[in-house]
Every structure is written in C-alpha cells, then in structure tokens.
Amino acid sequence: MELTVNGEKHQIDADENMPLLWALRDLLQLTGTKFGCGAGLCGACTVHADGMAIRACLTPVKAVAGQQITTIEGLSSAGDHPLQEAWIKHNVPQCGYCQAGQIMTAAAFLEKNPSPSEADINQAMSGNLCRCGTYPRIKAAIKDAAA
Numbered sequence: 001m002e003l004t005v006n007g008e009k010h011q012i013d014a015d016e017n018m019p020l021l022w023a024l025r026d027l028l029q030l031t032g033t034k035f036g037c038g039a040g041l042c043g044a045c046t047v048h049a050d051g052m053a054i055r056a057c058l059t060p061v062k063a064v065a066g067q068q069i070t071t072i073e074g075l076s077s078a079g080d081h082p083l084q085e086a087w088i089k090h091n092v093p094q095c096g097y098c099q100a101g102q103i104m105t106a107a108a109f110l111e112k113n114p115s116p117s118e119a120d121i122n123q124a125m126s127g128n129l130c131r132c133g134t135y136p137r138i139k140a141a142i143k144d145a146a147a
Ligand code: FES
Pocket: 034, 035, 036, 037, 038, 039, 040, 041, 042, 043, 044, 045, 046, 055, 056, 057, 058
C-alpha cells in the first residue's frame, strides 16, 4: 500500500486496517504524532489528510491511501509555521506530549477560519486535551498566529 506523507510517497507493508498512527510511528518513524487515548478522545494523534484534521488512532490506512497526509514533521519546512512561531513566543508547552496534536488541529482550523473569534477557537480546540492545562497559552498563541 502506498501512503503520501509530508509530500513523499512511501510503500508500506501493512494490513489495510492498521491505524494510520501505527504506520506513521512504527513504519515511517514519524514519532512527532503521539498516542494518547487510542480511542479518538484526546487529539494527541491529530494529523491532516488533504488538509482536514483527523485522528490517526481511529483512521485505518486504507481510508487515507491516495490522500496527502501531513504530520507535525511536515507542517513547515523549518519549524516556522506561524503557529509554531507563536507556540515558541508564548512558551505554550509544559510536558509537550499533546502539543503536536494541538498545533495540527489549530493549523487546519486557521486554514478554514483565518480570523476566528474567541468562541470559534474554543469550539475548534475543544476536542484536544492537555493534562498540564496549557489551554490559556494555546488560545493566546492561536490568536497571535491568526492576527
Ligand atoms: Fe487518537 Fe487520543 S490518541 S484521539
């Protein structure tokens, strides 16, 4: 099966029902995408498929074959996506575990809604959990990146 990830085509030897998260982490060594709950509840595994934020833990590879998959490693060429720069400026992460998923959700959201209200941000980010409680800094960084 062929997967296109961060602009590169990869042949993977996997059952078509393998979760995309396993293919990214275990077969392609793209470990920026994290396993949190494995049940679609936390958002740590968020990546993009054709620009849409999806949960890689719940997505079988067959569902995204032929789509452009983007992980945190491919969001920008040099870690300089406006959200990544805002994340650094606002010193967002604490433990950091959920942050790739947070940024990928925010990036897909800002593509669709470049000038969001506070309520829009709250709604868009409500499915991404952070046990360290970095939510205020996440929201500040998104507002900054959107400005
Ligand atoms: Fe996929 Fe939690 S690991 S949503």
